[in-house]
Amino acid sequence: TAQIFAIANQKGGVGKTTTAVNLCAFLAGAGCRVLLVDSDPQANATTSLGIDPRRPGTSLYDVLIDNRPVQEAVSETALPGLSLVPANLDLAGAEVEMAARMAREQLLSKALQPLHCQYDYVFIDDPPSLGLITINGLTAADGIIIPVQCEYLALEGLSQLLSTIQQVRKVLNGRLKVAGVLLTMSDARTKLSTQVVDDVRAHFPLETFETLIPRSVRLSEAPSHGLTVLSYAPESAGALAYEALAAEFMGRFPVG
Amino acid sequence: TAQIFAIANQKGGVGKTTTAVNLCAFLAGAGCRVLLVDSDPQANATTSLGIDPRRPGTSLYDVLIDNRPVQEAVSETALPGLSLVPANLDLAGAEVEMAARMAREQLLSKALQPLHCQYDYVFIDDPPSLGLITINGLTAADGIIIPVQCEYLALEGLSQLLSTIQQVRKVLNGRLKVAGVLLTMSDARTKLSTQVVDDVRAHFPLETFETLIPRSVRLSEAPSHGLTVLSYAPESAGALAYEALAAEFMGRFPVG
Ligand SMILES: Nc1ncnc2c1ncn2[C@@H]1O[C@H](COP(=O)(O)OP(=O)(O)OP(=O)(O)O)[C@@H](O)[C@H]1O
Ligand SMILES: Nc1ncnc2c1ncn2[C@@H]1O[C@H](COP(=O)(O)OP(=O)(O)OP(=O)(O)O)[C@@H](O)[C@H]1O
Ligand SMILES: [Mg+2]
Ligand SMILES: [Mg+2]
Numbered sequence A, B: 001t002a003q004i005f006a007i008a009n010q011k012g013g014v015g016k017t018t019t020a021v022n023l024c025a026f027l028a029g030a031g032c033r034v035l036l037v038d039s040d041p042q043a044n045a046t047t048s049l050g051i052d053p054r055r056p057g058t059s060l061y062d063v064l065i066d067n068r069p070v071q072e073a074v075s076e077t078a079l080p081g082l083s084l085v086p087a088n089l090d091l092a093g094a095e096v097e098m099a100a101r102m103a104r105e106q107l108l109s110k111a112l113q114p115l116h117c118q119y120d121y122v123f124i125d126d127p128p129s130l131g132l133i134t135i136n137g138l139t140a141a142d143g144i145i146i147p148v149q150c151e152y153l154a155l156e157g158l159s160q161l162l163s164t165i166q167q168v169r170k171v172l173n174g175r176l177k178v179a180g181v182l183l184t185m186s187d188a189r190t191k192l193s194t195q196v197v198d199d200v201r202a203h204f205p206l207e208t209f210e211t212l213i214p215r216s217v218r219l220s221e222a223p224s225h226g227l228t229v230l231s232y233a234p235e236s237a238g239a240l241a242y243e244a245l246a247a248e249f250m251g252r253f254p255v256g
Helices: A016-029 A044-048 A060-065 A089-099 A104-115 A132-140 A152-156 A158-171 A191-203 A217-225 A237-252 B016-029 B044-048 B060-065 B089-099 B104-115 B132-140 B152-156 B158-171 B191-203 B217-225 B237-252
Strands: A003-007 A034-038 A082-085 A121-125 A143-149 A177-184 B003-007 B034-038 B082-085 B121-125 B143-149 B177-184
Touching: A003 A016, A003 A132, A016 A034, A016 A044, A016 A082, A016 A121, A016 A143, A016 A177, A016 A217, A016 A237, A034 A044, A034 A104, A044 A217, A044 B152, A060 A089, A060 A104, A089 A104, A089 A132, A089 B089, A104 A121, A104 A132, A132 A158, A143 A152, A143 A158, A152 A158, A152 A191, A152 B044, A152 B217, A177 A191, A177 A237, A191 B217, A217 A237, A217 B152, A217 B191, B003 B016, B003 B132, B016 B034, B016 B044, B016 B082, B016 B121, B016 B143, B016 B177, B016 B217, B016 B237, B034 B044, B034 B104, B044 B217, B060 B089, B060 B104, B089 B104, B089 B132, B104 B121, B104 B132, B132 B158, B143 B152, B143 B158, B152 B158, B152 B191, B177 B191, B177 B237, B217 B237
Parallel strands: A003 A121, A003 A143, A034 A082, A034 A121, A143 A177, B003 B121, B003 B143, B034 B082, B034 B121, B143 B177
Antiparallel strands: none
16 A cells, blocks of 8 residues: 655755655665655646646645545656646635635545555645645645755754654644655855755654755756656766665565 | 835745845835734744844734734834834734724724825835735735746746636725836846746836846845844845845835
């Protein structure tokens, strides 16, 4: 049955979507059956996989708000083994509508249930906030993956995120654990980056992935071609780092 | 009477807080009376100015939810001429509470009214979302400043932001205009960055500031010392860029 991971951090621009798209790509490339759920109204994961968020069809909004079956929303991507539940702009208004529903924090968890046997891993790309969409992701997940940019301001919000995780674990989802902390956009040349790496490893010795993701321009170019870095620049430093992360990830959370 | 600007973009990590803090610093340095309102629950602007968001005292949350007078929340910063209304963690729960209030989009606009004569410029640092806090900022403002990171994914969300601005202008704040578009973290060495600069200048020929903000590690180090780049590294490329931006800004929106 599928293991479900939310990729979340309310700090903006830390590499949530880049991690979601490229980690999924390398896991699918290794033969796993992977589903990515784009729960960010910006629909960056959807665009990064070459799918137009404005195209007609069922999106995550229809699944959460209109109770459409999630299977209707699942789209194939260019990568065999990787499927996507796309986001669209309607999702921007979803939080207000979700707030009035019964069991509003569990809408996503219930919606994903029919898919449990079809995938090895399900990943949820969350928006940069701790609102109802992200809480839905944390309630549906077995674990959270926290990308942390190697910048000072990225450290600031971690304690707020951890206390939100505690609350969700207490009243909504007792199995939620910190599955991993991932250091992103590291730059060995700057003191600040090295300091953040040391700080995070000290605070999260067990959870922090060995794999560091370096700053690599190929990673930021790939989405403009609607490709993952696996297809766009497989020999780049960014691709090799996400490939190593996928291997480390499968070691921590073996399939089946 | 004060001109009010919201610094907003739902894309995360594009330089909203860095622009808010450093533009305010150079405007105050040029002799203007400036107020910065930190309306992001992450409280990054508060931290960047050396103020602890956990310290006791009135914060923006108390002003919006408990109707405390905004003067109670105004704090002095280390820079003469620059005052701050700090954020704190309570703000993370504010949107749900605000949603139930009458005229919920105008809470900030009404709260700031008593301050109109005391400042030349008021800036509002918004969180990375288009929720009720950001809508409050757009409703209170005369203009919006849109930081755009020189990255492909940062372009994606602009049309969504523009349509939100249209809606706010139609039903909440008829005077709201796009005061400026600011290109941030530009890197002349990469094709992607240059392409984004050209695209944005072509789409927003009148609004885009001449000043480009380059990627500069001093800008990301300054917050860890609780200083603006004006105090931390005044000769750095980042500081010179924000100094030039402040001059260009005063030319566009002269005081009084
Ligand atoms: N390791 C990296 N090297 C270089 N650029 C990167 C790297 N990781 C991400 N980026 C770029 O940095 C920007 C922010 O990354 P991304 O959009 O993945 O972050 P996010 O946390 O999903 O943002 P948001 O908070 O808006 O959802 C993007 O333009 C992306 O292409
Ligand atoms: N021109 C620049 N050069 C180098 N680093 C920068 C620059 N501008 C911002 N940064 C760094 O990039 C990160 C993101 O910037 P910042 O936090 O200001 O963005 P933001 O849009 O306010 O983010 P959020 O969406 O989380 O509110 C921060 O760590 C900041 O220090
Ligand atoms: Mg994202
Ligand atoms: Mg910010």
